[in-house]
Amino acid sequence: MKILVTGGAGFIGSHLVDSLVRKKYKVIILDNLTPQVHPDGIPDYLNLKATFIKGDVRNRNKLREVVKEVDAIFHFAAAVGVGQSQYEIAHYVKTNIQGTANLLDILVNEKHKVKKLIVASSMSIYGEGMYKCKKCGKVKPELRDYKSEEIDNWEPSCPICKGDLKPIPTDEETPLKSNSIYAITKKEQEEMSLLIGKTYGIPVVSLRFFNVYGPGQSLSNPYTGVCAIFLSRIKNNNPPVIYEDGLQTRDFIWVGDVVKACILSLENENANYEIFNVGTGKPITIKKIAEILIKLFKKDIKPQITYKFRKGDVRHCYADISKIRKKLNFEPEVSLEEGLKKLINWSKKAKAIDKFSHAEKELKRKGLVR
Ligand SMILES: NC(=O)c1ccc[n+]([C@@H]2O[C@H](COP(=O)([O-])OP(=O)(O)OC[C@H]3O[C@@H](n4cnc5c(N)ncnc54)[C@H](O)[C@@H]3O)[C@@H](O)[C@H]2O)c1
Ligand SMILES: [Zn+2]
DSSP, X not given: OEEEEETTTSHHHXXXXXXXXXXXXXXXXXXXXXXXXXXXXXXXXXOTTSEEEEOOTTOHHHHHHHHTTOSEEEEOOOOOOHHHHTTOHHHHIIIIIIHHHHHHHHHHHSOOOOOEEEEEEEGGGGOSOEEEETTTEXXXXXXXXXXXSOOOOXXXXXXXXXXXXXXXXXXXXXXXXXXXXXXXHHHXXXXXXXXXXXXXXXXXXXXXXXXXXXXXXXXXXXXSOHHHHHHHHHHTTOOXXXXXXXXXXXXXXXXXXXXXXXXXXXXXXXXXXXXXXXXXXXXXXXXXHHHHHHHHTTOOOOOEEOOOOBTTOOSBOOBOOHHHHHHHOOOOOOOHHHHHHHHHHHHTTSOOOOOHHHHHHHHHHTXXXX
């Protein structure tokens, strides 16, 4: 069986390619080697047993050539960066929505033997996660918006009674409220793929990845990946910069566990036409992540907590993974402590150019940090 991985030179894609090759699948990678992600060209971790084709998903002809050859597709190629998508709007839409449209167009109108399409969606499409109000029960608050620079309460309040809220796991039925152009493109990609899949009887699976971390994540790309951005700062003896008060939480999942979910989605028919959260279900504060990384790196620095609000950021969102557990028997295996240790070991040898200040200045110039 031959499998196409678009974006297969990227962080998650390359781990998936390794796993597919190990499982004796034939693999084709289509990736345009976006300079922001691959400043040095073809990454040295690229699996030599896979066929690499340099190509852009925005180029329909190129895409058609590879789609014709394969039996299944993982569509991971994307412009990835929440903040950046708020000012590089056309680029994000062209890559993520038009790129996916090209792929679906080929699947509908050209001769091929593709029996499954798996798309990489994102937790960002939820916006805020789910919360519980003592009075009103389960609620989903609006995205936060602060009028002044003096912010004393970072927590969202109940949309009904304005009372206090407690975050609870976010399941796949949660109404979507995209907080960025990136999130909108991911939501559109998911909806378009599932719709066309159902209409033409091509099984589609949409995987909503939470915060993925692990080796191979670009340490010189300041636009995406909290762990990688912090690591790059720490490695260069700079404090990791934290927005708000640092007590916002996320759900970090080890890249190997994400790959497991991908393989299950490919091989198990129970996945067909379904949407799954891919996370651990265990929230952790951003401040804690920074502290653990500093400690593991044995550096004498403290995170820099800015008490600034980055527009669109959600306060809490962590996965309810009961659906993927039940339908695909998925269980994340690598604990955060274990995963971060492995990440640090890898990062010691990895190149890390700290471009955070540049990216931060850009956000400020565009008025996206309060
Ligand atoms: N990393 C995360 O935490 C996370 C979370 C949610 C969703 N996702 C999604 O998972 C997928 C993979 O993300 P990643 O973290 O590996 O990102 P990444 O940037 O490391 O990988 C994306 C790859 O796509 C390639 N690419 C970009 N534009 C392209 C184009 N026009 N044509 C062909 N290739 C192109 C890039 O060169 C890169 O190799 C993406 O679709 C992303 O939206 C990632
Ligand atoms: Zn209430």
